[in-house]
């Protein structure tokens with residue numbers, strides 16, 4: 678049967694990227710998406726914003742929602758200090774399989790744990806299963822209508838501390854209007870919008886960075 682887009686992306690990485698070199702994995706995926714097939718990776722422009730926020734926060738604990746093929750996972754993991762606890766959640770087992778291979782090609786498999794499952798089920802298990810008290814940095818890039826329920830789940834589970842940073846992709850395209858309304862109007866968050874473009878296109882998109890105030 679016909680291969681999937683994630684499988685073709687993995688093949689492109691294995692063919693064009695140097696093993697153990699995260700930058701070459703990132704470039705190989707961006708090249709594939711620009712010249713072969715568009716895919717919903719955060720991409721190079723928004724990826725640079727992600728890089729700068731991760732570097733600024735220098736987190737000890739990181740959570741990513743929506744691994745997909747592992748592109749942003751590689752971008753984040755390559756910047757983390759040794760000993761950082763990084764967990765990424767993905768409920769599609771085929772995507773988990775591809776992401777683990779792309780992360781391994783970058784040589785970053787020891788920096789991140791790819792957990793198969795749904796954020797709604799796994800977020801409440803973070804403390805008991807992974808020994809997390811709070812997350813310093815959270816990247817939201819899963820189903821857009823789940824951003825709001827999941828940020829509320831973080832609050833309910835006591836997984837945010839004063840200064841925890843949440844960065845959300847696609848707040849314009851496809852859009853997460855309820856999430857934006859919440860973080861921009863809640864007194865418990867200080868929010869800032871980073872204008873950019875939808876990955877590999879000229880369409881408007883952007884990322885929202887929200888700091889939990891406690």
Ligand SMILES: CNc1ncnc2c1ncn2[C@@H]1O[C@H](/C=C/CNC(=O)c2cc(-c3ccc(F)cc3)cc(O)c2O)[C@@H](O)[C@H]1O
Pocket residue numbers: 717718719742743744745746766767768769772794795796797818819820821823846847850851875876
């Ligand atoms: C709900 N809880 C969840 N828990 C764990 N994993 C979850 C998940 N929801 C979704 N996932 C996984 O995340 C991934 C889904 C991401 C959703 N992202 C998008 O829809 C998206 C979509 C676009 C997009 C933009 C314009 C357009 F025309 C078409 C698509 C651009 C993006 O950057 C996107 O991130 C999949 O791998 C899915 O299996």
Ligand SMILES: [Mg+2]
Pocket residue numbers: 717718719818846847
């Ligand atoms: Mg996205």
